[in-house]
Amino acid sequence: xxxxxxxxxxxxxxxxxxxxxxxxxxxxxxxxxxxxxxxxxxxxxxxxxxxxxxxxxxxxxxxxxxxxxxxxxxxxxxxxxxxxxxxxxxxxxxxxxxxxxxxxxxxxxxxxxxxxxxxxxxxxxxxxxxxxxxxxxxxxxxxxxxxxxxxxxxxxxxxxxxxxxxx
Numbered sequence: 665x666x667x668x669x670x671x672x673x674x675x676x677x678x679x680x681x682x683x684x685x686x687x688x689x690x691x692x693x694x695x696x697x698x699x700x701x702x703x704x705x706x707x708x709x710x711x712x713x714x715x716x717x718x719x720x721x722x723x724x725x726x727x728x729x730x731x732x733x734x735x736x737x738x739x740x741x742x743x744x745x746x747x748x749x750x751x752x753x754x755x756x757x758x759x760x761x762x763x764x765x766x767x768x769x770x771x772x773x774x775x776x777x778x779x780x781x782x783x784x785x786x787x788x789x790x791x792x793x794x795x796x797x798x799x800x801x802x803x804x805x806x807x808x809x810x811x812x813x814x815x816x817x818x819x820x821x822x823x824x825x826x827x828x829x830x831x
Contacts, residue, residue, distance in 0.1 A: 665820060672817030673732060679810065680729040683722055690718035709792040717800045724807035728814030731763075752826035759815050759822075767815065771808040778802045 693714055701707045730736050738758075743751060780786075781798035788794050 666824070669817055669820040669824065672813065672820070676729055676732045676814050676817060679725055683725055683729060686718055686721055690715060690722065693718065709788070709790045710794050713788055713790070713794045717794070720800060721803055724803050725810055727807065728811045731811065731814050731818050748829035749826055752822040752829060755822040756819055756826070759819050763815055764812065767808045767811050771805050771812070774801075774804040774808070778805060 693711060697707065697711045697715065700711075727736075743754065746754070778798060778801045781801045785795075786797040786801075788797065
């Protein structure tokens, strides 16, 4: 179980590093777009759409990275007062009964959404916008598979913490 936990942790960290690269690309893209707009009075719809595509990737996959690093949203003023065993139990039960069902709902609910975009070869409605909108839409189910993968590692980590914690 420890080997699986470590493997998941490392692979989620690699995704986090890749997201850092995507963030740098997004900053460069925004900087270039701003420079072009205010210096040369020229702007590209495709570049603006690429900004939100990159941002979407960061947010969607960042959920799993944030979960692994225990940086997700919760009521910390209550959680921080609890002992390690109770914290681990809250993390396990919250993940299994709240995160996993919601992630599965979004995962399976997004297949038709992505398929419709693919079949219709959806493109941007704006002139000069990006084609192949199904590519960015396909990040939704992929990111929720990744979130479930990260949730498995989070549950394994908290099971270990529960076993190691003293009363």
